[in-house]
Amino acid sequence: MARRSHFLTLFVALFSIGLVIALVSNPQTSFQAALRGLNIWWEVVFPATLPFIVLSEILMGFGVVHFVGVLLEPLMRPLFNVPGTGGFILTMGFASGYPVTAKLTTSLRESGNITRAEGERLVSFVTTGDPLFVIGAVAVGFFHNEQLGFILAATHYVSALLLGIMYRFHAPRDLSTKPISKNKLPLLLRALQAMHRARLNDGRAFGRLMGDAVHSALQTLLMIGGFLIVFSVILQLLSTLNITQFLSAVITVLLSPFDLPPQFAKALISGIFEVTLGAQATSEVPGQVSLMWKAAIASAVISWGGLSVHAQVASILANTDIRVAPYLLARFIHAIMAAIMTLIFWGPLTRMTEGIAASKPVFQVYDQPRMLHAWSDSLSHNGLTATLIFIVLIIISLLLYRQASRPTR
Template sequence: MAKAHPSNSRRAIFLSLLLGASSMLVVAGIVHSPGEAFRASLSGLQIWWQNVFPGLLPPIMLAELLAASGLLHGFAALAEPLTRGLFRLPGAAGWAIAFGWSAGIPAGAKETARLRDNGMIRNEDVDTVLLVSHAPNPFLIVLVIGFGFMRSPALGWAIALGLWLAAIAAGAVWARIAKPRGPRVPVLPATQPRALLIRALRAAADARKEDGRPFGKLLADSVTGAVGTLMTVGGLMMMSAVVVRLLQLFLPGNDLWLQVPGLYELHLGAYETSQSALFVSDPARACALLAAALAWTGWSGLLQARAAFGLNAPFPWLRVISSRLLHSAAALVIVYALAKLVLSGKLRFAERWPVPSANAEAWSASAGVLPNGWSHLSENMTVALASFGVFLLLALLAALIRPKTPKGKDDSGGQR
């Protein structure tokens, strides 16, 4: 049996000691201040239950339904020329990017690992694919953060658009300055639009045929997967809330702790930032800082990506952290400009969506308020239920256009 490398053994021992010591410190803090720990955990649970769960359950289900219907595969095929030209990646990477943007964290990392295991992307392409595909769910930004926390879907869309533009810009820069030297992915010649569309439709049909689940099974699996994902998010939010509160107790008198939740957990960071006085004095700057925290995704988001990436290959931690910082810097600049346009009225995503008032008192009275009342909760639930109805219609359409099972593959042995 081959012996383990000494450096790997030392790293494993160091990580074990670090995790053990950190766990013991958290346990000691909870024992020292059980009341504060309980209230912090309860606040994390409240934010998750009243905002994150109803806002994200339908979109996560939609992502699963879209993936099973094959539409995302078709979108990825359409984006292949763009993927090769901008990021110098194989066309298959477009699928990981499309799925990561729609399903959120950690779907991009999971699909990146699957493409790597199947030989569809190279090992040196992994960090670039992770950079572009690892992003929060757009519905989280618009419904939960924009509508639930900031009371402004327009600013939510500005942040979402800025994160996507920042991911594209950071990915293009990263592919040219940080990738190791090697054979470049050839850029395909310009393809006729009709041929590209036919290839996208064929990719969607093949993906739906490969999945093969009936609509009832598909819907049940999407519910199970979405609830499981959200339960994981809820546990991370509660644990992060306890850790941050303990840090505030034992290291008081530092205003920097207002932004600490964003370093650990993106949902708590978004909520705390929306509650800060910065939203009263300078909403555009607050949106820019919030976008930088969302691009970073917090340590919990990085750990989720690591878990979804699997153990078949080492996770490029250093390159992933560096690329996330690049994405954060780009998001900071782009979202600040977009938020300024939204606040000035020069950029509007919908006429009926409110834009934050320039009056500080009016803004503080409406922004960053946790919806404890039934009226706010009912509004959030109404948006979620309406979205869910649209998702069901899309899923039903996907089930109706699903290709028939070829002869000889039906379980009953007959012909459908």
């Protein structure tokens, strides 16, 4: 173990020294890559993510998480082996995208609402791309095909839910939170009582709660921006040093049995590091390649998320005892599942979406130079998505609760 630790230290040191040398040797290339990462953060990530982090912090302070936890306990516990509060993370994660779920899971763990194993299960399957990115940026912006967006979204989110059911068996011997005790009060009233108690226990005035939420959101987003810039520079330097070309050649050999063009190797290499670049490279594969294979690769790239996102998640989870290894394994499994589902259900999903007419592209938010437009668009699209997901989860949970409450004969 000690010898491997020494080798790891030596490898990281040599890799860091090599990056510094490459950075100094290619200042203009590094500057342009950093500027590109900064633009993505400022024009896309910052306005699209800040409202959700701030609002989620406020909702947690007001006890809404406990309200949702009581309502969704009949659904989340048997399906995913996490407490009902995980339904709040599921809703916000599916609506707002990759890094938000890690932040919310960390908050739940720090407050003692979930155990380590439950946090690992939760962050492993709720870390997904947001619908605005999957349908707008990838399908409409890169592939110019809105119909494809619904196919990608279906395979992406359904495979995430299947992954959650699979991960319910993760760490079965570890501690779990106690199920919410039942009493004679109606479910909704018990949820309101839980929210009121949580609000009293928090005790912060609205002004302080708002200030803490904005401060926490800005800290998280600054960290995310730093990772975006660093990985943008690293990916560009690896391309300049022809390292990505070497890796592409290796992946080309692995893809040869499937009779896929070498351009897919470039897309996979880009997607390993950064999800947006990987999806864009997939859309640029020559037109003679079947759209089904392009969609499968794009679905895998979106579900993987990229090392840039993983580094952000690992940095956020470092504040708790939640391990990153289960999360990384889940991302790999999710990518494989999403790609396979796209290939298997391509025909039925295509026929289902044939009647969907092309509408105004929602990708325009990713091309907006003004933060105010991106802010309002992200709130309207993602807020509607979160509301719809929450309503569906509440209906299913109430049905399950009603079924479980019926007296046995």
